Amino acid sequence: MTEEQFRRHVRQLARLRGWTLTYHTHNSRRSDPGWPDEVFGHTSTQRTLFVELKTDTGRIRPAQREWLKHLAACGLETALWRPKDLPLIVATLAPDGPRAQITDRL
Known part of the structure; x- marks a missing residue:
């Protein structure tokens, strides 16, 4: 599964579970580095989730790691998710x- 296929699958799952607000930077080449791939908002539960998506073997870049750690340190739900x-x-x-949490493998 490519990262794009995985991203679309996660977006579909999120939509089916009521995460009606979504954000994805479509052309990250012109954006500052490191911002998570997806931001999901669930209005009825007042949750916002920042997610970096990678293939099972994909590497996380230093700027991505820094943003996820920063968002988590601010008390926001953050995750690094892989197909596994x-x-x-x-x-x-x-x-x-459960609230999303970054793990030691970050």
Whole structure:
């Protein structure tokens, strides 16, 4: 699965679970580096989720790592998700699911 295929799959899961607000920078080549791939908003639960998506072997860049750590340190829900994390992704996207957290593998 490519990163783009994975991104579309996660967006579809999010939409099905009520995350009606979404943001994705479509042309990151002209943007400052490191901003997470996706931002999801769930209005009824008042949650906002910042997600970096990678393939199972994709590498996270230093600027991406820095942004995720910063957002998490500010108390915001952040995650680095890979296709192998699908059960966690499905659980986290549930309206009453666990808060997203970055892990030691960041």
